[in-house]
Amino acid sequence: MEVHRMNFEKKMGDSTSVRISEVVEENEETRTLFFQHRVEDLQVIAGHFFMIWIPGVDEIPMSISYWNRPILGISVLPIGDATRALASRKVGDWIGIRGPFGRPFSLDTRRALVVGGGIGAAPLRLLTYQLLARDTEVTLLLAARTKDSLVYFEEFSGLEVPGFQLEVATDDGSLGFKGLATEAAKEILKRERFNSLYTCGPEAMMKDLYLTATKHDLQFEASVERYMKCGCGICGTCALDPTGDLVCLDGPVFSGKKLSEVSDFGISTRDEMGRKKKC
Known part of the structure; x- marks a missing residue:
């Protein structure tokens, strides 16, 4: 006992x-x-x-x-x-x-494109600094609906570190690229080469970025959100369909290969009662 x-x-x-x-x-x-x-x-x-x-x-x-x-x-x-x-x-x-x-991001890469949508930039803030500490070249794309809803813009716009570049996208064009984060990322990939693409944000955005990363043969990792009660694999409410992977234990960071096996990625999640709802 x-x-x-x-x-x-x-x-x-x-x-x-x-x-x-x-x-x-x-x-x-x-x-x-x-x-x-x-x-x-x-x-x-x-x-x-x-x-x-x-x-x-x-x-x-x-x-x-x-x-x-x-x-x-x-x-x-x-x-x-x-x-x-x-x-x-x-x-x-x-x-x-x-x-x-949880399972964190892997840090073993040479050139990384990091894409944060809205408050999804939160774990990517720390990721950016930890990658730079390993001498990784990082292009950070911060995206939001408007310039006023961007997070960490002032912090990163003033960051002068070798190998770091900041890109911004807003839906309304009030700052940086006018359009979605996915569209801005595709434009960046037209002119630059990377080994990895890391992301966190709205799941539909991450699904699109996964498809883009696959097209460009990039290592892909995304931090996924699901309703969670215990955080340590006991309650099972954060399980992914149909693999049964638990976001709290097997994630929240998943590779592109693993997400390719998840049928509801970018499509639906579950509420506190286990009922499916659209992303």
Whole structure:
């Protein structure tokens, strides 16, 4: 019985409470909350996520957008009750965290095209810095509906690092390329060569980028989102059809090869009751 309890606790991950030390406004809606983790030897790779507990509200999965030991950051766009409550937290407030969980991005590449759609840029922010730290050449494409809804634009537009290039796309043309992220990526690929394409954002966008990456023979990885309760493979609510892969354990980052086996990728997801809904 004791062994089963220990295995369960290991699956549930390291749990602790942290106090928010800083809040940064990324745009009119998105905020990044920073806090210090007490585990000194914590290892975080872009794509990892934590289960974040908002006292009295809910526990939800959140990608790590910033990591500089011992400081972690999560970027929050208020959409539902839990994210609205989380985004309203102030410096000095407490939240609970469990993790890190999941399969992160692989960092072994020479030239990477990184495409973030909206708040999907959150895990790609950390990915960009970790790739650059390995002397990888990175072209980061930030995309959003308008210039005001872009995240991290000011941060990356001021980043002067050898091998780094920033591209921007907005649906309305208010900044950068006028059009969708998928269209902008195709234009970039006409003039530049890459080994890998990494992405996170709306799933229909990622599906289109997967097809583009396949056409250009690029290594492809995407961070996929599904409704998740436990974050550690116990509840099974984040399973993909028909493979049964769990986003919390086998993902959230999946290769193009694995996603080619997922029939609902870019088409549908499931709600908290397990009912299918369109992406």
